[in-house]
Amino acid sequence: MNSQPIIQMKGISKAFSGNIVLEKVDFEIMPGEVHALMGENGAGKSTLMKILTGIYERDAGTVSVRGSEVHFKNAKEAEMAGIAVIHQELNIIPYLTVTENMFLGKELTFGKFGMTKDKEMKQKTKEYLNRLGIDIDPAIEAGNLSVGQQQMIEIARAVAANTEVLIMDEPTAALTDREIEALFKVIHSLKEQGVGIVYISHRMEEIFQICDRISVLRDGQFIGVKAIPETNFDEIVKMMVGRQLGDRFPERDTTIGSERLKVANFSSKGSFENVHFTIHQGEILGVAGLMGAGRTEIMEAIFGxxxxxxxxxxxxxxxxxxxxxxxxxxxxxxxxxxxxxxxxLVLDLSVRENFSLTNLNKISKKNIISTKEEASFVDEMIQKLHVKTSSSEQLVKSLSGGNQQKIVIGKWLGINPKILILDEPTRGVDVGAKKEIYQIMNELTKLGVSIIMVSSELPEILGMSDRILVIHEGKVSAILNKSEADQEMIMQAATGGNKK
Known part of the structure; x- marks a missing residue:
């Protein structure tokens, strides 16, 4: 690794309306390293990256690129300096071809009327994709590609712009296991080319698999930086939350009751076939399988x-x-x-309004909302779920991901459900909020609620489930007891290598 940082940020501070979001934060990226930026939701990670890329103005501190101090006024200036961002919400135009997306706004032209050099752009697109080991037809419409393939186009576009620093925000959140494997190969390729990568993710396992160093923020402050070989999961969690989190998953001590739900021979053309399973009172049934296996479709069918x-x-x-x-x-x-x-959620509505949406019967009398009943219900939910909000009137879009997810859960708790389906309940949620969500799940099952939890994270499936339903290509591949299941067994069933 080169000893000179590509990016060096020192003493970065930022406040919004008097609220300090970052305070004297340091961060650096070396050529050819994958540097994880970690912290709970609301810790300041996004703000720091927005300052780096010129979206936000810093209040104090310095940003240097290759040893020279810079002051980007916008993202375009940062991009011209070799800093690119792959956002979680991809910037791909679905009805344009791969080539058209690659050269959007940077078309190669000739002649007085600016005719595009289609053949040359197509050839260069193929070269950029090949350079990363990506096999995609440049002529295909981008909307026909998977999320993972679209992400690869964005990476190739960044490489084409001679990017030296690539910021990746939750890059694996919507990818299949095979796509994650392909992404990691591309990341290794970029490392070999000297590209520095800022890797933002809540998935601890992949951080330790792909990254070289971890920088941790907590409540807007820089807590420290650790080399991967010199640290471990527990130490990073303690740095992030300021305390020992204890076991990642709370102990399951719920008594499983009688059969609550039976799904018999469910079939939906093109999605799933002959699905059969049961769940009991107080039980958590984990649902595993590769993306596209039909897990969500089955849940949608149960919900009508x-x-x-x-x-x-x-x-x-x-x-x-x-x-x-x-x-x-x-x-x-x-x-x-x-x-x-x-x-x-309805992001432009308040915490109060979002909590109330599914509970109008509870807070209404003769079809008129009782403001007193509503306030009492919302305050109860905020306290019960430990939602961090300035007030019940705060807009939901301004909350952290973990607090947004608590509101989604709280909306449904108000109906006193018998059965609660959770589809990827901790996606994009930090480790502290994850633990709180797991504890809420445990408390619900103690009250007899049956929980069906769909998750792509196998540690979560194994840590929280009493039994595990594995789906492969729209069919039940296995139903496993927690005591007999491990990651290898689940993956075998998810890929069709093991039959029920």
Whole structure:
């Protein structure tokens, strides 16, 4: 590794309306290193990166690129200096080809009327993709590609712009295992080319797999930097949250009761076939499988959001017909969706309004909302779930990811569900908030709530589930007891290598 940092940030401070977000933070990136930037949601990671890329003005401190102090006024200036960002929400135009996306705004032209050099751009696109070991047809429309492939186009576009520092924000959040493997190969390739990578992720396992160093922020302050070989999971967690977190997963001591839900022979054309499983009172049933296996589609069908051609549902031994989410809610089923921002919350509404949306019956009298009942209910949820908010009127979009997820959960707790479906409940949530969500799940199961938890994180599946349902290509591949399951066994079933 070169001894001269590409980027050096010293004493960075930033406040919004008197609220200190960053205070004297240091951060550096070396050529050819993958440097993890970690911290709980709200720790200041995004603000620090926005200052680096010229989106925010710093209040104090210096930013240097290759030893020279810089003061970027916008993201374009940062990009011209060799700093690029791969956002969690990709900037791909789906109806344009791979080549058109690669050269968007930077088209190669000739002649007086600016005719585009289509053949040359297509050839260069192929070269940039090949350089990263990516096999994608430059002529295909980007919208026909998977999220992982679209992400590769963004990386290739950054490489084409001679990027020296690449900031990756939750890069594996929506990727399959195979796509994550391909991404890591590309990251290794970029390292060999001397590119410095800032890697922002809450997935501790991949941080220790792919990164060289970790810098930790807590409450806007720089806590320290550690080389991967010289640290461990527990030490990093303590740096992030300021305390020992204890075991990652709370101990399960709930008594499992009688059968609560039975899904019999569920089939939906093109999504899943002949799905059959049960869940009991107080039980957590983990649902594992590769992305695209049909896990979410099965959950949507149980909730009445997706039609089934065949199959029956039984709740507490009685056949229950669910044709819509309204029917599901009446039957006591809550559904915390995978995408909290577009499906779970109304971001431009307040904490109060979001909590109230699914609980109008609880807080209304003769179809008129009781402000007293609403305030009491919302305050109870805020305290019960430990939501960090300035007030119930704060807009949800201004909260951290972990606090947003608590509100999504709280919306459904108000209906006193019998069955709660959690689809990727801790995606994009820091370790402290994850532990709190796990504790909420445990408390619910002690009250007899049955929880179906879909997760792509195998440690989470193994740490929180009483039994594990594995889905492969729309079919049940295995149902495993916690005592017999391990990561290898689950992956074998998820890839079709093990049958129930």
């Amino acid at each position: 959001y997706r039609k089934v051609q065949e199959g029956k549902l039984f709740i507490d031994g009685k056949e229950t017909k669910i044709k819509s989410p309204y029917d599901a809610i009446k039957a006591g089923i809550g559904f915390i969706t995978e995408d909290r921002k577009s499906e779970g």
